[in-house]
Amino acid sequence: MSGRPLRVLLVHPGAGLYGSDRMLLEAVRAVVAAGSRALLVVGEDGPLVELARRAGARVLVRPVPVLRKSALSPRGLLGLTGRSAVSAARDGALLRRLRPDVVYVSTLTVPTWVLLARAHGVPVVCHVHEAEAQASALVQRALAAPLLAATRLLVNSEYSRTVLTRSWPVLAARSGVLPNGVQGPAGPVPPPPAGGPIRLLYVGRLSRRKGVLVALDAFARVLADGLDAHLDLVGDVFGEHADFGAELADRLRDSVFEGRVTVHGFDPDVYAHLARTDLLLVPSVLPEPFGNTAVEGVLAGRPVLVSDVGGLPEAVAGVPSARLVPAGDAVALARALVDAAAALPDLQERAAEHAPVAARRFAPERYRAGVVEGLQSAIPARSRRWPGERPVNGR
Template identity: 35%
Template sequence: MHIACIHQGYELYGSDRCFAESVRTIRALAPDARLTVVLPRPGPILDLLQGLADEILYEPLWILRRRGLARLATLGLLRLPLALARAARRLATCDLVYVNTTVVADYLIAARLFPGRTILHVHEIPEGLVRKVLRLLVRWSGAEVVFNSQATRAAFALPACADTRVIYNGIAGPAAPEPVTYDGTRPLRLLMLGRISRIKGQEVLLDAIAALPPAVRARIELRIVGSAFEDAAREAALAARIGDSGMDGRITLRPFDPNPAPHYRWADVVVVPSRLPESLGRVAIEAMAYGRPPVVSAIGGLVEVVEAGRTGWTVPPDDAAALSAALAAIVADPGSLAARAPAARRRFETLFSEAAVGRAFSAMLAPRLARKPRAAAPAVVHP
């Protein structure tokens, strides 16, 4: 059996890690299959894919990105026929094609020609015109669709007859949670981890800290970890804002780190102040895996991750005052961390661990993997 796994990225952000974990699950379920991974270019994600795939190929995928839509609609259209031909050739020679995210347009268009061969894993909640375009692509493809949350499925609003299901992202966490050490005798350590962008809400968190009474603000340390995607100006603006905060080095900005574990171990609380809906909320899940109760915006899939009052805290999105009040309450009541940390870890193990999600993937893939292979794949598929 020949299985191909297609991904639009090459870095080590949330969607990249989710893809690698899906590939690992597919490999475990089909150890004898020939597994091909297709990426747009080499990158840090290769470290997570080593030993999982029989081959890793690089192709100029036709990817719908907001930043490049104008180019795709002009010069990019000249590349579309070749991209479609490449995708169709791979679909023709594979028994199963797993496509990660809806923006890989060439594969979704070509999937229509090969019914029953494509599984589409949706990890995003787009907005406006982009959502309409992607929804049309998903419907056109005829693929079996896996959404990573109920919020994501609701955003796409596919017809009831569509073949869809929800499977949460399976995340590899530590073998055991970290101990809770905050007791109020030292500053509360806050961590914000993720891409620097307007959507993620770094500025909202800074506004929330600035709104704290000086005595409370002096009992907080904040570490922001992440980089902007091809946007040096946004990174510089955030660094300048931190420099002007008057926090005397208690707010630090660090670049993207492919290994977030040391940051979770350092933190007491992880903050996810997203301004727009997250499809699920990987950082919040990872925080719970480490026994770090998160403070999240009550929006999108984040409300499926965090149980307010039990495993963390939820606040209205884009509301610096509400976030400030939540942080002040944690500083005033250190015991609230110790009360939530065990419940957070249990929720991770039950819903979001690789073992839990692997069982759901197995139930979905088992009938497909039991079929007789349709075609013998060539030794190497070239673009």
């Protein structure tokens, strides 16, 4: 097609390499591969920044007002309003200078960008990766209210969409489900050699809501019952949850875990850890909108024990080697661990057979195509020049 490449402004609150961060990176790749110019505004510096630049985006690190539940208190709301007012003038000037064809807002936690872009007449696609179903109805409506200004919504699971449209039914007509695209391992991942302790793995934020303490309680039970096992924890404690980090450290000092638990910290190479793993645990206590970690386990051909809550069942739907466990129930998780250990060879065979199926279902290429389709649907037809332009490598 003729004409200049589309200009896409992407906005993301953080710069880590967890679930929504990785999906933002895939969105950048989608934009660049479609021949359009990608500018990423990110709220902090971190490993995502360099990866986005390598993917072809120009990256601008600047403060991004983030809507958290704490901001819904009078004091929190006052602080957010002040930060939003300061950023509105600066970010409005950026919009006028760049004149993007569409703005892609990653997560509903940066609502000021949705409102600001629409105020400047720019179409907005918001990609929703949250589902705060445990919050009060009033809080849920407040969190989702800015999305009423969005042109188009992409949502990462049917569960997330249900939570969203329960608050604002009018959003159903402009939203579509796009399951996350998850990069699999470079090739088949053989199971660890038989013999020795059964290797269990937890990957993700070390937090209460992710069920780390539930996993430890279940692990202590199976050790007491004589199961020879080792648990690896891969992840870190979010900065504002230092109190939980202290509680976790105290729990790990229990003598029952001596020589049985290894804490690795954050590591982006999940598959290196999965290669040494027999069973993956995804023990979330509160609803998750999706389950990237569960999908990574399936892609690596590993049996997975997953909490039956939120969007996690969608992530492992139809996977013969996945087992759903009641959320927050250490006794049930311990029982599932013992059962899975007894059936491990059969579960491993089923997991290996299903991995290629999951690789097609969650292919990053499928995800990128969905992002492009969502962005294109938000742009008036007369303005579309996409796809077909030559990649511009972020210039």
